[in-house]
Amino acid sequence: MSEYVLAASDRPLFEWRWVERNADEIVQRLGEHLALTAAALAIGLVLSVALAVLSLRWRWFYAVSLGAAGALYVIPSLGAFALLVPFFGLSFTTAVIPLATYTLLILLRNIVTGIQQVPAEVREAAVGMGFTRLRLLTQVEFPLALPVVIAGLRVAAVTTIGLVTVTAMLGMGGLGFFIRQGIQTTTPNPTAIIVGIGLSIVLAVVVDALLWLSERALAPWARKAGRA
């Protein structure tokens, strides 16, 4: 298909001039990318915490919700967007629903595993001190599960950042915009493609590192629990 015709293909692979001229837009697209990522992760985290609380109470619920999360995970991103577009249009909602559902499998699994591996003695000690079920969960179990939860969050974040580029096909902004723009202008612009890919990778690495640092700050006792 000759939808894109390469007019001037002798343009250098990378032009700093382009980056300087478009610095404002680069910052804007980076912000959009982060906003979509943060929204997907936040929704995914809230949902998985809710599912995890129920899963810890009933084993069958864990099996069912993990199975459902696994099935959602198998759905190709473009297929998921395609199913939603006729109902939500080319919108933020269409983009964020699949992104959030992809985080469920890993987050749910890690939250439940993290809480399950809290030693029974710790739990008994807290109960003995008169902790209620809610306090036990929020003040003992969840903090102790934090390293495993953050490990899951890191995987989810890196995956989501990569997937957000695909939402450029929905006309969403973000760094995928540059990747797409690189071949859609009359003179193809490799710099835009490279900036889009490069910044997406850098963003993933930086967010991953920040989450890792936050784990060290929030759970200093668990230095060795790196299971990313």
Place this chain on the structure above:
Amino acid sequence: MNAIDQALDWLAQPDRWSWTAPAGIPYRTLEHLGFSALSLLISVVLAVPPALVLAHYRRGAFLASSAVNIGRAIPSFGLIILFWYLASRWEVDTSFWPLMLALVALALPPLFTNTYAGVVSVEPEAVDAARGIGHTEGQIMLRIELPLALPVILAGARVSFLQLIATVAIGAIVNDGGGLGRFIVDGFAQGAGGYGEILAGGFAVIVLALACEGVFALLERFAVPRGLTLSRRAALSTRPV
């Protein structure tokens, strides 16, 4: 007319069920599977032997543990477009190689990591016993470590294949070989008039992915050495992308 009616209309169009015309869903399904399977095959050939040898001699552990993380950070959408651009710039055929290269690049990391992890997790007693009865290192790799690591390798192949199915569809943005993604991308290009095509195409991609997942589940059941199926736990916690 709502999207579902549009989709039904679209499905009723002539040639829609053709195996030979590009408008046909069967034709695009085969194309989709062909691209996915061929890229998986190339990736297995490229990733499994080096991972087997490196794991046997316990080298490159860092590479094996970080490969999946690196792979996860690379945006597949960008890779496809970059390779497509480079191919057209160097006047290489853009209909096949750019997409194939991007697919192979994405499938390699999970295959490499899982093969490595699978081989490393083979019990040392089995390897020692084989060595004791006079197996060479090459025989140990092929007859002991490879079969015993097979469940984990297959899990990696499953993860890779899932990702390949998803990525081939994205490839339709630059490539006529985008399989079922062709319908989705063409539908997007038509705006609201294309909602039926988008919906039907999206549905087809999802059905294909779920079917492939089912086939892989069966494959894992049959391809694993019998002695292993007893002790088989959910292999490794391989996290697909």
